[in-house]
Amino acid sequence: MAAPATVARRIDASLRDLEAEVSFLPQLAAYWPEESETAQVSYMLEWDELMDRLRGLERDYRSGQMTSEQAERYRALLRKLEEALPIIERLGLTRPPVTLQP
Amino acid sequence: MSRADVLILEAATGARRLSRAELREVLEHVARAGFDPDARERAGGRLEGLSWRGQVLRGSDYLPPAEAHYLRHVVARQEWPPGTTLDAYLESLRQVVLDERSGVVVSQYRDKGWQLAVVRRSYELRGPEGYEWVAIEYRVTTGHWMTAFQPEEGLAYFQRAERKEQRWLRRPR
Numbered sequence: 705m706a707a708p709a710t711v712a713r714r715i716d717a718s719l720r721d722l723e724a725e726v727s728f729l730p731q732l733a734a735y736w737p738e739e740s741e742t743a744q745v746s747y748m749l750e751w752d753e754l755m756d757r758l759r760g761l762e763r764d765y766r767s768g769q770m771t772s773e774q775a776e777r778y779r780a781l782l783r784k785l786e787e788a789l790p791i792i793e794r795l796g797l798t799r800p801p802v803t804l805q806p
Numbered sequence: 807m808s809r810a811d812v813l814i815l816e817a818a819t820g821a822r823r824l825s826r827a828e829l830r831e832v833l834e835h836v837a838r839a840g841f842d843p844d845a846r847e848r849a850g851g852r853l854e855g856l857s858w859r860g861q862v863l864r865g866s867d868y869l870p871p872a873e874a875h876y877l878r879h880v881v882a883r884q885e886w887p888p889g890t891t892l893d894a895y896l897e898s899l900r901q902v903v904l905d906e907r908s909g910v911v912v913s914q915y916r917d918k919g920w921q922l923a924v925v926r927r928s929y930e931l932r933g934p935e936g937y938e939w940v941a942i943e944y945r946v947t948t949g950h951w952m953t954a955f956q957p958e959e960g961l962a963y964f965q966r967a968e969r970k971e972q973r974w975l976r977r978p979r
Binding site: 714721725726727728729731735739745746750756759796 | 854871955
């Protein structure tokens with residue numbers, strides 16, 4: 705079993721990555737039509753990995769592994785993901801694999 | 807299309823079972839392929855604000871794929887050991903592709919064509935924020951790597967609905 709400090713660091717890193725990428729989605733959507741198909745597929749693959757990390761965060765959240773500050777950041781992330789759903793669908797990215805209602 | 811790519815397609819569709827020598831030929835081709843040096847992709851949100859080659863990156867900046875994936879997975883996320891250089895990251899991926907312990911799986915990714923992925927336990931490549939497995943994805947239509955990282959979900963990463971007609975050419979050891 706991972707040490708608490710390791711778990712906290714992993715949670716922080718996943719939150720940081722997801723927050724950054726979800727915030728970038730509106731810009732990405734504006735660029736998307738002019739991107740090469742290869743660049744689009746590359747982004748889809750990276751997004752899939754981020755959705756796996758989101759699933760990991762959901763497990764951490766439900767099992768009480770997050771600090772209160774991390775839990776608040778996670779709930780804010782879910783709200784941003786819900787707002788971004790139209791973009792996610794328009795770009796053909798994988799939908800978030802967790803409930804967006806904390 | 808190279809002979810190795812033809813072998814991948816024949817193996818992927820079940821038209822041919824690759825011999826050990828043919829699989830070796832395919833993997834040597836994939837190891838040489840690397841990321842496309844002529845392609846460009848956006849840095850994206852995760853690299854926003856990171857310093858690289860004397861500049862502070864914006865998410866909209868274009869980067870060669872090798873640099874984009876190195877910065878995301880080695881520098882920012884620390885999936886590889888601290889101090890891993892870009893060249894060392896790329897060399898580590900080539901070694902994983904050629905490692906006899908690595909698994910090899912082909913699948914159709916969405917409607918985007920066939921991909922071959924090589925996956926091995928991360929062993930000495932596991933950094934402070936790394937995971938148990940390393941994965942490298944090669945796309946047949948472009949003849950280059952698409953991404954290379956340490957998936958949090960391990961082998962389950964390859965069992966997604968987006969991947970169809972999945973076939974293991976060799977299971978990882």
